[in-house]
Amino acid sequence: MVFASHDSVFPLIAGSCGLIFLVAAMFKRWNRYLLDLHNPDGLDWHYSMPEKYGHVARLKGGFFGADALYITDPAALSSILIRQQAWFPESTEFAGLFGIVHSGDGVASVKGREHRKQRKHMNALFTANRVSKLTALFYAVTRQLQSKLATAVAGKPPGQVVDMFDYLTRTTLELVGTAGIGHTFNSFDDKSKAFEEFHGAITSVLPLGSRMFLVLPFLESWRRMKPVWLRRTLASIAAFFWPTVAKFRAAIYSMHPVYVQIYKARQRLLEEGGSAALTETAADGKDLMSSMIQANWDADEADKMPDDVVLANMGSIVHGGQETTSSSLARFLTIVAEDSDLQQKLRAELQNAKAKKAPGEDLDYVEIEKLPILDAVVREMLRVYSPVTFIWRQTTKDVVVPLTHPIRSTTTGEEINEMLIEQGTAVYLGLAAANRSTAVWGPDASEFKPERWLNRTQTESKLPGAYSGMMTFLSGAKVCPGRIFAIFEMKLILSELLLAFSFDPVSEPIDWKMGIAIEPRVRGREKEGLQVPVRITVLQQVNNLRGAAPVREV
Numbered sequence: 001m002v003f004a005s006h007d008s009v010f011p012l013i014a015g016s017c018g019l020i021f022l023v024a025a026m027f028k029r030w031n032r033y034l035l036d037l038h039n040p041d042g043l044d045w046h047y048s049m050p051e052k053y054g055h056v057a058r059l060k061g062g063f064f065g066a067d068a069l070y071i072t073d074p075a076a077l078s079s080i081l082i083r084q085q086a087w088f089p090e091s092t093e094f095a096g097l098f099g100i101v102h103s104g105d106g107v108a109s110v111k112g113r114e115h116r117k118q119r120k121h122m123n124a125l126f127t128a129n130r131v132s133k134l135t136a137l138f139y140a141v142t143r144q145l146q147s148k149l150a151t152a153v154a155g156k157p158p159g160q161v162v163d164m165f166d167y168l169t170r171t172t173l174e175l176v177g178t179a180g181i182g183h184t185f186n187s188f189d190d191k192s193k194a195f196e197e198f199h200g201a202i203t204s205v206l207p208l209g210s211r212m213f214l215v216l217p218f219l220e221s222w223r224r225m226k227p228v229w230l231r232r233t234l235a236s237i238a239a240f241f242w243p244t245v246a247k248f249r250a251a252i253y254s255m256h257p258v259y260v261q262i263y264k265a266r267q268r269l270l271e272e273g274g275s276a277a278l279t280e281t282a283a284d285g286k287d288l289m290s291s292m293i294q295a296n297w298d299a300d301e302a303d304k305m306p307d308d309v310v311l312a313n314m315g316s317i318v319h320g321g322q323e324t325t326s327s328s329l330a331r332f333l334t335i336v337a338e339d340s341d342l343q344q345k346l347r348a349e350l351q352n353a354k355a356k357k358a359p360g361e362d363l364d365y366v367e368i369e370k371l372p373i374l375d376a377v378v379r380e381m382l383r384v385y386s387p388v389t390f391i392w393r394q395t396t397k398d399v400v401v402p403l404t405h406p407i408r409s410t411t412t413g414e415e416i417n418e419m420l421i422e423q424g425t426a427v428y429l430g431l432a433a434a435n436r437s438t439a440v441w442g443p444d445a446s447e448f449k450p451e452r453w454l455n456r457t458q459t460e461s462k463l464p465g466a467y468s469g470m471m472t473f474l475s476g477a478k479v480c481p482g483r484i485f486a487i488f489e490m491k492l493i494l495s496e497l498l499l500a501f502s503f504d505p506v507s508e509p510i511d512w513k514m515g516i517a518i519e520p521r522v523r524g525r526e527k528e529g530l531q532v533p534v535r536i537t538v539l540q541q542v543n544n545l546r547g548a549a550p551v552r553e554v
């Protein structure tokens with residue numbers, strides 16, 4: 001065996017170390033802002049952007065030295081999302097990622113005319129009238145939550161600590177499963193394999209995708225690669241050498257067959273018995289997906305969506321409606337647990353509304369939507385704690401956008417009230433940051449003050465956001481289609497929880513970190529995963545909770 005001498009090895013080691021150091025330093029410099037943008041501990045970095053750097057900030061040091069923009073300016077947001085949205089599509093990285101995650105071209109990964117066509121189908125599902133028809137399904141799932149919680153603390157002293165995040169995650173998946181796609185995951189059964197597998201997959205697939213950030217720019221062309229067998233073979237080879245790819249694929253492979261099975265069952269029913277046969281499905285055909293499949297079935301040939309598009313949109317609906325709502329609900333519970341006055345006021349409002357109903361009769365859609373304190377609290381929570389922190393857009397041609405808050409030109413020093421965004425610039429829209437801009441919401445912008453929504457004049461935001469002027473659900477062509485569903489779902493679950501239980505805080509602080517939505521972790525126990533421990537006590541008057549049977553599966 002031949003050993004190299006010290007003299008020959010040393011320069012080699014020194015050279016390699018130097019090269020690694022240089023590449024690491026350049027990588028860090030190039031990716032400086034990307035590290036800040038995606039830092040799980042970086043929520044304050046986002047929130048402070050408008051106050052620290054103004055409503056347009058240049059982010060220095062992206063890939064290969066390209067700068068990007070971080071925008072919270074109302075007029076610029078309006079132009080980018082509405083008036084000139086055609087030139088600011090979703091990033092190729094995300095379009096590719098969602099296309100692979102949903103195994104097809106659903107709303108999250110198509111643009112322009114195709115996006116408009118699919119959104120027409122989707123928007124029809126989410127009108128207030130349509131969502132109000134889901135009320136009974138929402139109650140059925142919420143009753144299961146109440147039963148499960150009541151059973152967990154039965155016979156134990158008041159103030160038992162329970163991880164409400166786990167319960168709320170189960171609730172939101174069951175609810176979007178039942179009302180969204182007419183499918184039960186048996187989420188309240190601790191031994192439900194269907195829940196464990198699907199939930200594990202849906203919550204891990206995007207974080208796994210973002211860990212593959214080096215290949216994200218190539219996913220969009222990758223997923224269109226032909227022949228398919230070659231793509232699949234290459235993916236298997238990548239999965240063999242890269243465990244993240246293997247887990248990412250496994251997650252997709254455990255979600256997609258569920259959608260296929262539901263879709264095929266609906267199609268069989270339609271073929272055999274026409275529209276009327278859909279009432280035999282899990283949610284009696286009242287779920288949103290049954291409506292979409294039926295509308296697609298009845299549509300003119302030109303308007304029909306192919307099977308893979310309907311399937312991808314099932315994925316978009318379930319994905320869109322999962323972590324965003326469970327994160328918001330968990331946040332809400334921590335707020336009311338900390339603020340017993342607010343909790344009392346909310347409960348009193350609900351009890352008064354219930355007192356006007358016949359015994360055992362539930363509040364309906366309009367009655368829940370009209371509760372002023374609940375409405376103000378939900379609005380304020382979604383403003384101050386937007387579950388989605390920012391979104392990323394590309395610029396496909398040179399575009400001039402107006403500014404509400406003028407900036408100073410770096411070359412002439414002049415004040416300018418419009419700005420040229422050059423083709424190819426990455427544009428980050430700070431949704432959570434805009435929601436806390438003092439120029440828009442006043443000096444107390446970052447404080448949680450539900451009363452601002454009771455005073456109508458304060459709700460006149462200058463932002464283009466579709467919901468009360470806040471950016472939480474975005475606006476324009478890509479505005480969240482599920483916002484009416486989400487708000488009603490949250491209000492209904494919260495009201496049923498507040499009527500059945502009282503909530504008190506635990507002593508350990510909960511830190512909210514940035515993830516796909518904002519994620520709660522107990523300080524010092526981060527490794528245990530996401531959780532929101534809260535003390536709960538069953539209230540006397542609703543002790544006899546009616547258990548509700550899960551929906552039946554086709």
Ligand code: HEM
Nearest residue numbers: 107108316317320321324325388391473474478480482486
């Ligand atoms: C608090 C709850 C929610 C928040 C804060 C939220 C927020 C958002 C935001 C900001 C977007 C735009 C993302 C982008 O363009 O990059 C979006 C899109 C979307 N959301 Fe939601 N969402 C929520 C609940 C829901 C629910 C309950 C559903 C369905 C039941 C849903 C379905 C969707 C879908 C399908 C899209 C993609 C729309 C498109 O690409 O055209 N969301 N949501």
